Amino acid sequence: MLRSVILAAAGSARMERFVANAPISKNIVHRFVAGDGTEDALRVSRELADDGLAVSLDHLGEDTLTAEQAEATRDEYLRLLGRLKESGLTPATEVSVKLSALGQKVDDRTAYDYARAICAAAAEAGTTVTLDMEDHTTTDSTLEILAELRKDYPTTGAVLQAYLRRTEGDCRELAASGSRVRLCKGAYAEPESVAFQSALDVDKSYVRCLNILMAGEGYPMLATHDPRLIAITEDRARWFDRDPSEFEIQMLYGVRPDEQARLAAAGYTVRVYVPYGDQWYGYLMRRLAERPANLAFLGRALASRK
Numbered sequence: 693m694l695r696s697v698i699l700a701a702a703g704s705a706r707m708e709r710f711v712a713n714a715p716i717s718k719n720i721v722h723r724f725v726a727g728d729g730t731e732d733a734l735r736v737s738r739e740l741a742d743d744g745l746a747v748s749l750d751h752l753g754e755d756t757l758t759a760e761q762a763e764a765t766r767d768e769y770l771r772l773l774g775r776l777k778e779s780g781l782t783p784a785t786e787v788s789v790k791l792s793a794l795g796q797k798v799d800d801r802t803a804y805d806y807a808r809a810i811c812a813a814a815a816e817a818g819t820t821v822t823l824d825m826e827d828h829t830t831t832d833s834t835l836e837i838l839a840e841l842r843k844d845y846p847t848t849g850a851v852l853q854a855y856l857r858r859t860e861g862d863c864r865e866l867a868a869s870g871s872r873v874r875l876c877k878g879a880y881a882e883p884e885s886v887a888f889q890s891a892l893d894v895d896k897s898y899v900r901c902l903n904i905l906m907a908g909e910g911y912p913m914l915a916t917h918d919p920r921l922i923a924i925t926e927d928r929a930r931w932f933d934r935d936p937s938e939f940e941i942q943m944l945y946g947v948r949p950d951e952q953a954r955l956a957a958a959g960y961t962v963r964v965y966v967p968y969g970d971q972w973y974g975y976l977m978r979r980l981a982e983r984p985a986n987l988a989f990l991g992r993a994l995a996s997r998k
């Protein structure tokens with residue numbers, strides 16, 4: 693219930709203005725977001741790389757409605773990839789891209805063209821791209837664009853969300869050789885017709901999908917902070933005889949950093965998803981929806997606003 697209310701607020705322009713204008717909001721944002729600019733993203737990538745962690749950088753922004761915005765997003769990724777290469781931060785740092793930020797909801801051909809340009813720049817920089825997955829109305833279009841991109845850039849990563857009823861089938865389709873697939877629980881408010889609603893059903897689906905990916909021929913990227921699912925991942929890696937180089941664990945910047953360090957020290961590849969940019973509102977609200985304790989933190993901060 694609380695989760696649905698927060699996710700509804702994520703789409704509210706009025707709420708966005710209220711939160712964004714609170715002076716204290718920046719402190720909360722910086723727990724989860726590297727900063728506003730390209731150089732902030734590079735600085736945090738370097739710090740994490742020094743700690744033995746891999747990185748996926750996400751330039752914040754979604755639901756782009758104009759061609760200019762989509763072009764600006766593409767250009768920022770091209771600039772970022774150039775700077776990553778110059779700074780020697782590839783291949784340990786890859787990029788995550790939301791097709792909606794490239795105008796998918798307006799024209800999916802443009803989103804494809806821009807994603808392709810980003811994949812080409814990533815290949816040139818010695819790294820790769822993962823296509824983030826958004827709400828269920830975009831799943832088919834995103835998987836179609838992924839299939840096209842993989843013809844020339846086969847390492848382009850997919851994201852599948854365990855809360856969707858369709859995802860076991862998608863895991864079977866994508867568990868092929870060389871296929872990089874990030875499995876997460878899913879972060880959007882979805883109707884019962886397409887998504888499991890209880891945490892237990894989502895967790896059970898996650899484990900079924902994990903089994904399919906671990907048994908398959910691809911490269912699973914298990915994105916979760918859930919201690920039980922991480923323990924099951926470690927167990928299944930042993931069961932399916934997967935070397936730590938044959939899968940990775942992914943977590944979000946600012947969430948369970950001690951666990952990230954523990955897993956890296958144990959020999960796993962741990963990739964930290966690091967968002968940057970000034971369009972942080974939707975991302976922050978999804979993080980708050982995941983953990984009511986984070987919401988209490990925001991509430992206290994807003995109450996003290998001058």
Ligand SMILES: Cc1cc2nc3c(=O)[nH]c(=O)nc-3n(C[C@H](O)[C@H](O)[C@H](O)COP(=O)(O)OP(=O)(O)OC[C@H]3O[C@@H](n4cnc5c(N)ncnc54)[C@H](O)[C@@H]3O)c2cc1C
Binds near residue numbers: 851964
């Ligand atoms: C690398 C990465 C990429 C992702 N990409 C996508 C994507 O493309 N599309 C998509 O829909 N979703 C994406 N997600 C989000 C994901 O779907 C979940 O919403 C999110 O990871 C929370 O689920 P969880 O598996 O951590 O389990 P939960 O049950 O939400 O959390 C388990 C435990 O982890 C800790 N925790 C979790 N979240 C937080 C938080 N925000 N702050 C503090 N502690 C927390 C708490 O201790 C909690 O009890 C991504 C997540 C990760 C880690």
